[in-house]
Amino acid sequence: MAVSHLSEEEEALIEAIREIARERVAPRAAEIDHTAEFPWDMKELLAQQDILAMPFPVEYGGIGASELAVVMAIEELSKLASGEWMAAFGLTEAGSGSDAAAMQTVAVRRGDKYILNGSKRFITNGGLAQVNSIFALTNTTIGTRGISAFIVEKDFPGFSVGRIEDKMGIKGSQTAELIFTDCEVPAENLLLREGDGFKIAMMTLDRTRPGIGAQALGIAQGALDLAVSYAKQRKQFGRPIADNQGIQFMLADMATKVEAARLLVYNVAEMIASGEKNFSKYSAMAKMFASDRAMEVTNDAIQILGGYGYMKEYPAERMMRDAKITQIYEGTNQIQRLVIARDLLM
Numbered sequence: 297m298a299v300s301h302l303s304e305e306e307e308a309l310i311e312a313i314r315e316i317a318r319e320r321v322a323p324r325a326a327e328i329d330h331t332a333e334f335p336w337d338m339k340e341l342l343a344q345q346d347i348l349a350m351p352f353p354v355e356y357g358g359i360g361a362s363e364l365a366v367v368m369a370i371e372e373l374s375k376l377a378s379g380e381w382m383a384a385f386g387l388t389e390a391g392s393g394s395d396a397a398a399m400q401t402v403a404v405r406r407g408d409k410y411i412l413n414g415s416k417r418f419i420t421n422g423g424l425a426q427v428n429s430i431f432a433l434t435n436t437t438i439g440t441r442g443i444s445a446f447i448v449e450k451d452f453p454g455f456s457v458g459r460i461e462d463k464m465g466i467k468g469s470q471t472a473e474l475i476f477t478d479c480e481v482p483a484e485n486l487l488l489r490e491g492d493g494f495k496i497a498m499m500t501l502d503r504t505r506p507g508i509g510a511q512a513l514g515i516a517q518g519a520l521d522l523a524v525s526y527a528k529q530r531k532q533f534g535r536p537i538a539d540n541q542g543i544q545f546m547l548a549d550m551a552t553k554v555e556a557a558r559l560l561v562y563n564v565a566e567m568i569a570s571g572e573k574n575f576s577k578y579s580a581m582a583k584m585f586a587s588d589r590a591m592e593v594t595n596d597a598i599q600i601l602g603g604y605g606y607m608k609e610y611p612a613e614r615m616m617r618d619a620k621i622t623q624i625y626e627g628t629n630q631i632q633r634l635v636i637a638r639d640l641l642m
């Protein structure tokens with residue numbers, strides 16, 4: 297796809313990321329998946345190259361890259377290993393996933409502090425990130441209007457990390473439980489006003505879902521590239537399996553799905569970069585479509601590799617395990633469909 301809206305500097309940065317992904321990240325991907333240890337060396341590498349600073353404005357120490365450049369960076373890195381940024385967003389609880397308003401964590405104002413009690417489940421980078429956005433009820437009787445958002449630092453009294461999850465995929469990403477026991481949070485760490493938390497959470501998810509779409513897109517492109525190269529070199533019945541029309545049709549369908557996903561992801565990134573405010577539906581579409589296609593394409597890649605696709609020797613099975621999470625987190629794809637349908641029926 298022709299990309300017309302990157303600056304020259306951004307084009308050069310994406311090219312550099314492509315090279316880093318190929319030369320430095322790809323060789324580590326299988327080992328990270330095997331050991332399930334957080335890859336601090338990769339984080340350092342991405343930080344040194346200013347890649348982690350891409351989404352943040354210059355005045356906050358970032359490089360203020362456009363949304364399109366950010367999704368393309370995630371896409372490049374996700375071809376080889378799951379793309380995760382170092383931040384923690386604590387919304388989900390054991391009894392409250394899709395239904396965020398069912399949360400139980402409470403925050404009670406006492407003088408110049410809020411006292412938080414409760415816990416958060418399945419938090420990406422939980423226990424690693426210094427700064428955590430945590431959602432808690434400041435009023436337990438008015439549903440979503442009682443949710444507030446706080447910045448909670450790792451060393452605040454009463455903050456601790458519970459269990460670390462053992463997952464199916466994205467093994468290099470730590471997923472943890474966060475526990476608040478009379479956790480003291482300075483009142484100035486309340487984001488906006490009491491009761492604005494649900495709005496902040498939804499606006500954050502609208503902005504981050506294109507990133508999950510880009511992660512899915514990168515995984516799908518990586519699986520397609522693998523399937524094409526394998527089909528050209530694997531011989532059965534005396535000729536490459538790519539000579540069979542049955543395989544060619546699969547590859548053609550996979551490539552079309554990847555390209556359609558790319559258009560949706562880049563489209564919403566361009567909308568955000570151009571200042572369009574009404575992009576929630578497009579963000580949900582990009583995340584849902586790209587992740588559903590990533591699941592199909594990675595599954596087909598395994599099929600094209602046959603028995604080798606089922607083995608850990610090749611990355612196809614890891615790609616399928618990594619693709620699965622993109623259908624689940626940041627709102628399951630059923631929830632994305634609710635977001636889209638609500639917008640249509642408004």
Ligand SMILES: Cc1cc2nc3c(=O)[nH]c(=O)nc-3n(C[C@H](O)[C@H](O)[C@H](O)COP(=O)(O)OP(=O)(O)OC[C@H]3O[C@@H](n4cnc5c(N)ncnc54)[C@H](O)[C@@H]3O)c2cc1C
Pocket residue numbers: 384385386387388392393394395417418419420421463471621624625626627628629630631
């Ligand atoms: C690896 C990983 C990392 C995560 N990282 C984070 C994080 O950093 N921060 C964070 O806050 N959360 C995080 N999550 C949580 C994630 O966002 C939730 O798991 C997800 O929103 C679903 O919630 P749940 O697991 O409770 O499933 P449930 O909400 O219990 O859903 C179960 C099933 O029911 C379906 N369902 C529920 N309600 C409806 C409905 N109204 N209509 C149709 N179907 C419905 C769902 O789609 C799903 O298929 C992470 C999860 C995982 C697995």
